Amino acid sequence: MAEHGIDRDGRPPLRLLHYRREASAAEPLPLLQVGRIADWLERTSAEAPQRGDHSSVLRAHRDRALLLLGVVKYA
Structure with missing residues (x-):
């Protein structure tokens, strides 16, 4: 593959097509x-x-833990 420009198949390199910022x-x-x-x-x-919503309990515990872990990481 060519360093710049077009490779031997006539296509530009992927890094030029899929530029990532x-x-x-x-x-x-x-x-x-x-x-x-x-x-x-x-x-x-x-x-x-009280509402019988066990999935909300788990979701709230997970979200709170992730929130507080982020605070500890950047403190």
Whole structure:
């Protein structure tokens, strides 16, 4: 394959066809917002069994854990 331009089959190299930009990082959430979201997720997981919604309990626990892990990682 040619370094630049066209390869021997007459096609441009894949790196030119599928250019990939670096993803920019989002701004971190303020700790007050993180606390509010964590509290809301905790309330959601506490209220869901009363509705018989076990999947919401699991989802809220997972989301809260991921949220708090992200805070620890970037603290």
